[in-house]
Amino acid sequence: MKYELLARDGKSKARAGFLTTDHGIIETPVFMPVGTAATVKAIHHKDLAEQVNPDIILGNTYHLFLRPGLEVMEAAGGIHRFMSWEKPVLTDSGGYQVYSLAEKRKLTDDGVTFQSHIDGSRHFFSPERVMDIQRILGADIIMAFDECTPYPCDHGYAEKSMKLTHAWLNRCCSHFDQTAPRYGYQQSLFPIVQGSTYAGLRRDSARFVSDCDREGNAIGGLSVGEPVELMYEMTELVCAILPEDKPRYLMGVGTPENILESIALGVDMFDCVMPTRNARNGMLFTGEGIINIRNKKWQHDFSPIDPEGTAFVDQMYSRAYLRHLFVAGEMLGPMIATQHNLSFYVWLVREARKHILQNDYNAWKDSMIGKISRRL
């Protein structure tokens, strides 16, 4: 995998570039839709590919390991073939599940014992095991196994957890380097910066991660409930340390505003469930602001869902119709909303890239945030 930096914005740390993988080029900054269980929920591939057209999507190690399981994933020939997705894929390591399934896991220095949320069965994840699993899943970019700390998190625990993540990172790197890809194309391992909301820890972690000298670096443990100012502060100081010649991935972020602000801090890659999950719950992100399509005020609004939207559903359907689908519990509602939100996110980040290349990113970002953050 290769990263090339194309341009920098003059008035911020924003940058534009591209990543070359064996499954194609990823233009950065990039938004990566989340497809946890080898599916971006509520949208089929034709619409995902033709309307949203993301450069890369995500899958999840923990979820795919439990179901359908490694035998199926291996027999399928890896995640791309399994789900009929020919472009790049990134798998998260299950580190987030260490956080989100905290009640169902037991953590030791060696690794984590999970209790399956599906049937209660127990499974052990170690850094080595997670590398093996991700070799089998076969994503182009795979993530180191980390602990995503909750917020708030006291300094003592944050430091201890960060050191554990670092120890695991060393084991991930060495095991990754001792194993080979299974399906004839390259995989890259991204390490993850932790350190909670403590600047000192974040700096230590950013240096540690940089020293691993992998092909890209990630920032984890943010957007877990901390104030946004803290999130930006941590992101900024970490970006200042992470090498410039490698992509920076801010995991799990975020709102459209969060993404534009983080691009200005030097982040290149984003993923978030927000456009998909919130779509299924009736929340639309548009260039004019945020819409809760279930609200009564749209009952008689026959204007298009999003007059400026790039997906065909945006002009094809009215707000009144989409509201009706949600109120009636019709599954087409979440599908339309998902296609819309993902198209908006991908469009927004591509616009950001254009403006970085035009060297007017910062001004564009500020005016854009003013518009997209409103509540309609």
Next chain:
RNA sequence: GGGGGGGUUCCAGAGCGGUCAAAUGGGGCAGACUGUAAAUCUGUUGGCUAAGCCUUCGGAGGUUCGAAUCCUUCCCCCCCCA
């Protein structure tokens, strides 16, 4: 014709003398959601000049300190047997 059951807040449906503006579900309205245990979850749902007051449990009248709950009567539904 004979016998029986019932009318409760938007709907269905509990309650059967005070702790009832009235359980529960649905519907309605609003909110949350950030490396997906989420097509999920939460709040709210008679009115008001709002720690209080007012009007509601088919209609009217009555008993009682007090009635959605008891009595009288009227209206209306449903079921079974002929």
